[in-house]
Amino acid sequence: MPTDHRNPARDASQNPASSAVPSRASNPARDTSQNPAPSATQVVDDSDRAASSTGQVTKPSSPLPPPILSLRGVCKKFGSVRALDHVDFDIRAHEVVAVVGDNAAGKSVLAKTIAGVHPPDSGTIYLDGRPTLIPTPAAAHELGVATVFQDLALCDNLDIVANLFLGREARAYGVMKEAAMEDIARSVFGRIGARLPSVRTKVAALSGGQRQSTAVARALLGSPRIVVLDEPTSSLSVTQTAEVLNLIEHLRDLGYGVMLISHILADVQAVADRLVVMRHGRINGEAPMADVSYEDIIAAITGVPNDLTRATQRRADAARAG
């Protein structure tokens, strides 16, 4: 069924601007400014950054497994607001990628693009290296992208099992297979190490951390490969935060690619492998977590040029040049 979304020909015909053929729309002014030590102001305050889309899936340095999902040159406008401005982004299996940034930096729009809520205006999404369209949330689900949005979208008046299977209840001859659904629910919670005493508890009676676990469990029922978590620890107590962070580590160990959107840096630094800083819809810094300090991250979020933003800029320039 998902073949439709994976068909490159269809992709090219529907979205010619972002076809798999490289669009060499590089900015000459930008190219000439490529000196070894670009000045600080040039680097950060370059809102007219050239289209970084080369349209190619980058060949990652050899040891890294190829990304499951790649975005190249993705743009999204809401009226005159550029929510996403030529965003390049990768998620690999067995990896937690944290996306941080100020309010309205484009974090949630990026998540919603991957989740099929906001299809991009231009740019390409690659799944396993093939150009793919994610036009709807249902398509994202079929392609193996599970998203847990900030509001969780759980029904308070139903119990955990009913929430997990809402709209896709297991049936036999028109009768719901309650016991089978309970077993599946228990096995999912066991697998993700969630602390939930009873799967028949009403969602209204759950703590914030338990609600998050329930929403994650529901997302995992479709056997996804990528789990997108939008602000999973905001407005949670420390105990609940602990459970969500343990859950994220567990998901990573199970081999999922996890995209963690958050502005709580202590949480991000605790569990993420890689960090992406967004600012005004652009990627303002990207690095392995081990290589960046708290101060670097704050600087990149607030727009102060530093090693992190410069390195990211250099890589983007190099990708454009070569």
Add this chain to the structure above:
Amino acid sequence: MTTERPTLGSQSSLREANRGRILDAIKRFGALTQVEIADAAGLSTATVSNIVKELTANGVVTTSPVSRSGRRALQVSLARRLGLVAGVHFASRTLRIELSDLVGTVIAQQHMPLPADHRADTGMDRAALLIADLLESIGASHEELRGVGLGIAAPVDHRDGSLPVHGIQRGWDEVQIAPSMARRLDTPVFVDNDANLAALAERRFGAAQGADVAAYVYVGHGVGAGLVIDGQIFRGAAGTAGEIGHIRVVDSGAICHCGNRGCLETVVNANALVESLRATHGNLSLRDVVNQCLAGDAGCSRVVADAGLFVGVAVAALANVINPRVVVIGGELARCGDLLLDPIRNEAGRAVLRNPASPLRIVQAALGDLAPVRGATALALDSVSLTADITEVSYAN
């Protein structure tokens, strides 16, 4: 309680298994109602009710009436005797917390990942809130908390609970840990190095039981050791005893964060280990290295084995100085078992003075990652039991 082991498959063995499932559920979730226990343990409510009655009579659990969604229910929690203590362990990347009663039964526990280079203020706030939440989860009041033991991955001057050497836990330098944590919790706090506490725990409950002279060696994000001599932690003059991570093992090696050259910790630390795998394996975490080593990956096994060789050099030096009855190897890498321990044994065996009366024994930690937090609990128990008002606590059982 049963004294003989009941026959397998008999009614009584079934009952014993059910008892175990119920206690596991209560330990995992804190206080639960009987209905919740039934669901968590997969048993009928009648069975749960029967067994809870029996456990209450034996003093293992206590029950209290509560109301759940308008209905009356019976909440079951582990019985606690004479008050509670908390053990807290700030490891390099993990915070672990454990609540025990004053006879050492663990009542509740929690853990969470920490950022690299975590900060004292955030860390202590989170630990205090976690302790408060754990107390609430077992239905205990704050007054029941009698003391807190705290272990941290840096040398500690135990006289005032400060860190004498700066730069090891950068976010904790110049913080008066004991008083500021005590202020947050309104209870006495006792601070020590986590390897010291792990050594204490392994000596009391783990792989070094009965050893008059024992050493615990932590191998993971860094390397350190704790020494227990005649049952007491040996800290040296001001906390840096056992810092074998700063024994020189590479003559012209890299400069260590301590300023010296070629320290053991420059070649055995999380960054160095994953860095040597980056070209072939990509970005790994320390946990990935251990998991892949156990799964048989050649590169990861080699990195772990090489780390073992370096650690072996330092273990031999340590053994030549204090002649331990047993050396317990713990920390994240110790999960690799003999893949780490055999190289340590080989290398240490080549450099230690052989003493036929006490051959050097190098074993894996029995308490795993829990050793330091168990030790922190033991430190709290030892410290609070000295105060006058609870002298009735008996360790006879």
